[in-house]
Amino acid sequence: MKNRIEHVKKRDGTIVPFNKEKIADAIFKAAQSVGGQDRYLAEDLAEVVRIYLEKEYKGGIPSVEEIQDIVERILIKTGHAKTAKAYILYRQRRARARQIRDGFRPEDLAEREVLERGLSLSVRRSDDKIGLWNKAAIVEALIRETNISRNIAEVIVDEVEEDVIASKVKNLTSSMIRELVNAKLILYGFEEERLKHSRIGIPFYDISSIFESFNGSPDSLSAYLGRRMKREFVMNAIIPQAIVEKQLKGELSIESIESLDKILTAYIPVNTFEEMPHLYKKIAPLIEDALIFSSLGDIPSLDKISVGGIPFFVEFPYRLIKDKPMNIKVPSVIRIDSKEEIEAVMKKEEKDAQVVSLHKKIQGPLFVLNRITLNIPVINAYAEQEGISLRRRLSEILKALVDMAFSQDAFIQKTPYARNTLSFFAGYNTTMEIGFEVVERSGWLSDERFISEIFSSGFSVFMCGPQDCLTEAVVKAFERDNIVARVNNG
DSSP states (O other), X not given: OTTXXXXXXXXXXXXXXXXXXXXXXXXXXXXXXXXXXXXHHHHHHHHHHHHHHHHHHTTOOOBHHHXXXXXXXXXXXXXXXXXXHHHHHHHHHHHHHHHHHTTOOOXXXXXXXXXXOOOOOEEEOTTSOEEEOOHHHHHHHHHXXXXXXXXXXXXXXXXXXXXXXXXXXXXXXXXXXXXXXXXXXXXXXXXXXXXXXXXXXXXXXXXXXXXXXXXXXXXXXXXXXHHHHHHHHHHHHTSOHHHHHHHHHTSEEETTGGGTTSEEEEEEEESSGGGHHHHHHHHGGGEEEEEEEEESSOOSOGGGOOOTTOOOEEEEEHHHHTTSOOOOOSOEEEEEOSHHHHHXXXXXXXXXXXXXXXXXXXXXXXXXXXXXXXXXXXXXXXXXXXXXXXXXXXXXXXXXXXXXXXXXXXXXXXXXXXXXHHTTSTTOEEEEEXXXXXXXXXXXXXXXXXXXXXXXXXXXXXXXXXOGGGHHHHHHHHHXXXXXXXXXXX
């Protein structure tokens, strides 16, 4: 159709493809702000806007502003006055935000620049001391914490000062000021800066409820609250928001969110058993789950090894134990180095109790930063909803997980304790283990190429009670990806 609207001119003059869904999204958000919940109606109204555009512009290229004018007109003509008003207010806020971003001070604020209020207002600070309202200090803190421009920081703090004066608040605290500043950051579209400026904590009501219901010692309660705060910090500042969103949607599960400053599992090679207690003391506080020492040679008298209650695992090659039962007195992991060995292990009847991890063969220590379980049915449902293939959705998740692994590694390295500890283990490698839920029903993993994609991303694979459908994919991974398998029977 020659009248079809295919492109739109943005405010900076660039030409981009026309996207009706963006119009529907904007209408729906405006409707939600006044209590509306009908997404289908928003899509119908967006279709009316498209028809109007094609009639009005006859295949031309309308500007964003012109499209927004038409959206307002359509909303009013179709009897959606409240939604139209909300949409207009939204446009005004966005226009004001663009002014601020571009360095222009709105007229109503420009007049205040010559006015020094000198507020004599007490503020209770986070260090439990009392100070006076200090606008300059708030501006400097906002710039320091968010890297926002000085112009924007001054405008935001000016508006907060206006709100404080209008509220006639008597007991002002630093946390209240932070909340007011964050509300302005959201209003003007500075979501990333708001995250950086956020305060980590637990709501007063929740704290009170926890005190009343927690059945443990005071020290246990302190540890619990500390983990809650660490989790909130990690979710907002360390894990990429694309992964946080998928965690909340149920597409994936991160095993130990509040312990991202620790290593989940460590595989450390040793030549003699005598090395293990010393190395254990060196790194154990940095390990969240399991510390596993990998035997580089044949350790004699396996049935006599004991560690006196020290909680670590010892890894033995499958070739040492496959033909004879052994009374190993330490928690053990079996290492498998060939496709013939993995075939033999995967055929065992008791494999339902096994946890199998597949890692690339490397030299030196291997540190598993975390385990991520992918919920394939949920991922597939979102892929279908977005009209993309499951493979594409999974590849997008892998790319986001690469960012997460980088962020977690950098986060661990920030702490002096971790830096000092890890410097003792020269040449170590890091990975994350990727697992799958309901693999057999989805059937997608019969294509072993995705396992290869996981390894090529620098990750590993884990399976709890491997299903028969995985045997062929795992065996081919041994041939193609130069991997080693580790089996934990408990």
